[in-house]
Amino acid sequence: MKQTIRFEGVSKQYANGHQGLVEVNLEIRRGEFVFLVGPSGAGKSTLVRLLYGEERLNAGEIYVDQFRLRVLTHRQMPRLRRQLGIVFQDGKLLPSRTVYQNVAFAMEVVGASSRDIKKRVPHVLELVGLSRRRDNFPHQLSGGEQQRVGIARALVNRPSYIVADEPTGNLDPETGQDIMKLFVEINRIGATIIMATHAKDLVDRFQKRVVAIEAGRIVRDQLRGAYGYEA
Numbered sequence: 001m002k003q004t005i006r007f008e009g010v011s012k013q014y015a016n017g018h019q020g021l022v023e024v025n026l027e028i029r030r031g032e033f034v035f036l037v038g039p040s041g042a043g044k045s046t047l048v049r050l051l052y053g054e055e056r057l058n059a060g061e062i063y064v065d066q067f068r069l070r071v072l073t074h075r076q077m078p079r080l081r082r083q084l085g086i087v088f089q090d091g092k093l094l095p096s097r098t099v100y101q102n103v104a105f106a107m108e109v110v111g112a113s114s115r116d117i118k119k120r121v122p123h124v125l126e127l128v129g130l131s132r133r134r135d136n137f138p139h140q141l142s143g144g145e146q147q148r149v150g151i152a153r154a155l156v157n158r159p160s161y162i163v164a165d166e167p168t169g170n171l172d173p174e175t176g177q178d179i180m181k182l183f184v185e186i187n188r189i190g191a192t193i194i195m196a197t198h199a200k201d202l203v204d205r206f207q208k209r210v211v212a213i214e215a216g217r218i219v220r221d222q223l224r225g226a227y228g229y230e231a
């Protein structure tokens with residue numbers, strides 16, 4: 001099976017006429033770490049939402065391994081979502097569940113056995129540095145810790161790809177850097193990372209592939225690139 005993400009001539013127009021993406025071509029191979037940068041309203045979130053099937057494209061095709069997103073059926077959606085772990089800016093944690101339960105929940109919804117859950121969740125919490133917080137509720141955690149729960153939840157079903165939309169957007173610079181280091185570690189152990197971000201300092205420091213989007217189009221694609229805009 002070919003393990004890549006490929007955008008071929010992808011356009012997305014919203015119902016109100018706003019153009020999210022315009023004829024985007026992009027290939028992301030297994031193991032890459034890609035920053036998506038660009039001004040606000042450029043189309044970064046649109047790209048991320050198309051990728052995990054939250055929005056539908058109007059033209060072109062997006063391939064995620066064996067899936068073709070334009071013709072994806074409802075039945076295939078859970079399998080696509082298992083291949084893609086999603087991390088949001090605000091974590092989107094369940095407030096009435098503990099750290100452990102938040103992460104376990106992501107496995108329950110895809111039908112994992114309780115035996116697998118009991119084995120896998122502690123392992124992933126250890127990986128993100130939250131073993132000691134497993135019985136805390138989200139409101140008892142710092143912003144950085146909440147984001148680590150979001151990352152653990154994205155990782156728990158062993159996705160090939162982690163897609164993150166502004167994951168350090170609500171964090172102070174130091175915590176943002178710690179979270180970025182965690183993404184680098186996750187990338188090192190095998191996951192492909194696609195991250196939309198405004199964090200200029202972090203993009204410049206971490207020297208990964210940079211794909212810049214403006215007005216729905218890719219205007220730059222550099223290996224070991226820089227952010228390239230005024231923060």
Ligand code: ADP
Pocket residue numbers: 014015016018019020038039040041042043044045046047
């Ligand atoms: P970014 O993430 O780079 O800030 P977005 O992908 O959110 O950019 O937005 C790209 C364009 O699509 C903007 O013109 C925005 O107004 C429009 N857009 C984004 N989401 C929606 C939506 N749900 N409905 C209508 N227009 C949208």
